[in-house]
Amino acid sequence: MGRSFKSIPVIAACMLTVIFAVLCLTVFAMLTLSTQKADQRLSDASAQAVKNYYAADSKAEKVLSDIRNGITDESVTEKNGVYSYACQIDDTQSLEVEISKNGDKYEILKWQAVSTTQWNADQTLNVYKGK
Amino acid sequence: MNTSHNRSFLVLMVLAVMLLFFALSSAVCVQAFVRSYKQSEENSRRDSAAFAAQSMAEAGKAAKGESKKVSDMLSAEETQNGAVLYYDKNWAKTTAENAVYTVCGSKGKTDTKHLASYNVSVKDRENNVIFELDTAFQED
Numbered sequence: 001m002g003r004s005f006k007s008i009p010v011i012a013a014c015m016l017t018v019i020f021a022v023l024c025l026t027v028f029a030m031l032t033l034s035t036q037k038a039d040q041r042l043s044d045a046s047a048q049a050v051k052n053y054y055a056a057d058s059k060a061e062k063v064l065s066d067i068r069n070g071i072t073d074e075s076v077t078e079k080n081g082v083y084s085y086a087c088q089i090d091d092t093q094s095l096e097v098e099i100s101k102n103g104d105k106y107e108i109l110k111w112q113a114v115s116t117t118q119w120n121a122d123q124t125l126n127v128y129k130g131k
Numbered sequence: 132m133n134t135s136h137n138r139s140f141l142v143l144m145v146l147a148v149m150l151l152f153f154a155l156s157s158a159v160c161v162q163a164f165v166r167s168y169k170q171s172e173e174n175s176r177r178d179s180a181a182f183a184a185q186s187m188a189e190a191g192k193a194a195k196g197e198s199k200k201v202s203d204m205l206s207a208e209e210t211q212n213g214a215v216l217y218y219d220k221n222w223a224k225t226t227a228e229n230a231v232y233t234v235c236g237s238k239g240k241t242d243t244k245h246l247a248s249y250n251v252s253v254k255d256r257e258n259n260v261i262f263e264l265d266t267a268f269q270e271d
Contacts, residue, residue: 007142018149022156029160036167043174047262050181054188054266058248061267065246068269 049090053113056087056095060111063087064099068106082109092117179222180232180253180262187216187236191249192268196238213237231256245270 098110194200201214217230239248
């Protein structure tokens with residue numbers, strides 16, 4: 001009888017230990033999974049950004065070769081021998097190009113990835129105004 | 132005596148059930164750890180492959196697709212298929228014999244006059260493509 005009573009706290013301790021261990025394992029597993037998901041999203045975005053940039057770059061090179069061949073479409077504007085056009089990289093960026101052409105020779109004046117989103121700077125500043 | 136025996140059996144049963152519960156939960160959690168680790172390795176591999184491909188693409192564009200120039204720029208090997216860079220499992224440059232990853236850059240033709248393409252592919256030891264990049268440059 002005495003031994004049975006003694007075994008109850010032992011079982012309870014074992015149960016609590018197991019529950020605590022399982023809880024810890026579950027929490028760490030969840031944290032690992034969420035970190036991995038975030039890592040995956042970042043890696044996907046990074047790979048896609050590289051692909052998008054080079055797709056836009058190739059498109060810009062194609063337009064440049066068209067200009068060299070004397071073909072221009074409506075996306076290209078020309079002013080005083082300077083051709084300007086832009087190729088979309090993604091929703092927030094585009095590749096802006098400016099080419100100066102003189103006969104067969106050409107010079108790249110601008111080949112720049114720029115942000116196309118509106119920058120809304122916060123102009124407010126909470127300063128102490130006295131009483 | 133009989134009651135004591137029954138109680139011992141009950142205690143043993145409870146312990147067995149707890150052990151089983153712990154084993155099951157551990158198995159599930161360890162599976163999650165392993166899956167996360169593998170995916171993380173895969174992501175890291177792709178990031179490094181993208182970086183290596185980008186370097187090769189920029190060198191290819193700058194060298195106008197000439198394998199000799201690309202090889203000089205990146206200390207790559209010049210082959211019939213173009214410039215080839217070999218990397219070990221930690222993405223350190225190595226020889227062809229010890230290579231785990233291969234980055235190959237080759238010049239291609241396009242239908243447009245004055246325009247040529249430069250294609251970069253990163254492959255693993257089993258010849259699986261990890262990352263590919265197609266770019267273009269102006270020919271004289």
